[in-house]
Amino acid sequence: MIDPALRRGPGERAHGAPLASLVGVSIPRLYAYHRALRQAQEAGKTTITSHGLAALLGHTIASTQIRKDLSALGPLGRRGQGYAIDPLAEQLAWVLGLEHDWRIAIAGFGYLGHAFASFITAREARFRVAAIFDQSPAVIGQTWQDITVQSIGEMDRVLAAAGCNIGVIAVPAGAAQPIAKRFADLGVRALLNFAPIALDVRAPVIVRNIDLAGEMSILTHRLTLDLVADGDDVEAGAGSF
Amino acid sequence: MIDPALRRGPGERAHGAPLASLVGVSIPRLYAYHRALRQAQEAGKTTITSHGLAALLGHTIASTQIRKDLSALGPLGRRGQGYAIDPLAEQLAWVLGLEHDWRIAIAGFGYLGHAFASFITAREARFRVAAIFDQSPAVIGQTWQDITVQSIGEMDRVLAAAGCNIGVIAVPAGAAQPIAKRFADLGVRALLNFAPIALDVRAPVIVRNIDLAGEMSILTHRLTLDLVADGDDVEAGAGSF
DNA sequence: GACTGTGAATACCTTCACAGCA
DNA sequence: TGCTGTGAAGGTATTCACAGTC
The missing domain is CATH 1.20.5 (Single alpha-helices involved in coiled-coils or other helix-helix interfaces)
Incomplete structure (x- = not known):
């Protein structure tokens, strides 16, 4: 388990602590904080305490835990006052990679692939579905938001042009492994896998299974x-x- | 965090160790073992070693871990030989609750609800979708496998008759909380939640978030x-x- | 007084090393 | 010899208690 690349963010902007100090914090938790902060922003708030955040999260996370997590990102709070929401949200967005545009390729455009596409683009503005593939002739050629579903056989050609960073595998279990390999060979380094099998991919490629x-x-x-x-x-x- | 009900299985059948000893084993891991065992069964095998299981799982789980998990269920293996697949699979099925019939109610029958229904009924024979609800007039009245999609307003009436054990929440985030409460009030004690919010439900009801x-x-x-x-x-x- | 930040304590989970059996 | 079962060790995540700061 080597965690690579633990330096600061690039450019003039100071991004708080080096990411190395993120040991012990769970990324989905940070994402939940970010979501709650956006909610607080929309409600017109400008500061929030760890207890307030915990309340927004339905007390599913203890305020102590929140402080531990956030303090790992840098000195973002003020003792006695709480956290200023804007810089905190910005810092979280940077750590989570939410400031980049991400191009997503979806393999398998049944109900699940379709649902994922709608869900994720609605949730995060910088997530774009850039290519869709399916095996079934009935699906190939359909369009979804200006994107035409292509044959899986076209993956090599299309993906090279589409420049996707993230691959989503929403095909039956039997078809998942070769598609994972194909994604990996084409330079896609992150895969979200809905198929109920353990994918075999090597080093720089990371996989999350649903x-x-x-x-x-x-x-x-x-x-x-x-x-x-x-x-x-x-x-x-x-x-x- | 009180873990209730830690006695043996009922009836004549000896179900190995009391379930109290399951501290430290992850249920999704047990489910993965069960899946791999079925695979081995179909391949005609009758015994398997912890190493063999690890191989079937793509070495995503160490054989030591597998032995620890399985030994918590009782004395199921034979030193020097490995595990007899049939009794092991049976024991796992019992622990996982896969020997019961489960009746599932789905709230929200967009692409996600639809995908979930297809996926889960294909994967486990004893998972039955028994009721489907949606808010949209365009969806209400549609049928899926003999089940008619009902209005969310009908939940109270329909659920009482359908006798569902598990509720699936596949509605937009804003609609999720009242539906969770409704499920809980109607006696549904287990919820699978796809909405990106922390549901507030009380004691006997358990929630898993996707x-x-x-x-x-x-x-x-x-x-x-x-x-x-x-x-x-x-x-x-x-x-x- | 209120709230963050953090070392210490605890709980938990995984890996190791090896004893016990067939 | 081969493999399971398990105490001990190691590592990681969470909670506690309180010092530090506004």
């Missing part, structure tokens, strides 16, 4: 625990299942 | 680190972004 069935299994596991407990206490219960 | 934008932010964060490093080394590079 494990829908795995998340469901957490729910069914917990519900089963409840069933066992209830069964012990109330003798078989109302027989719903 | 945070698509959060996962994307991990990718953009890592890519930004690379950018900073490359920029330092190659002076602005090829100017792709």
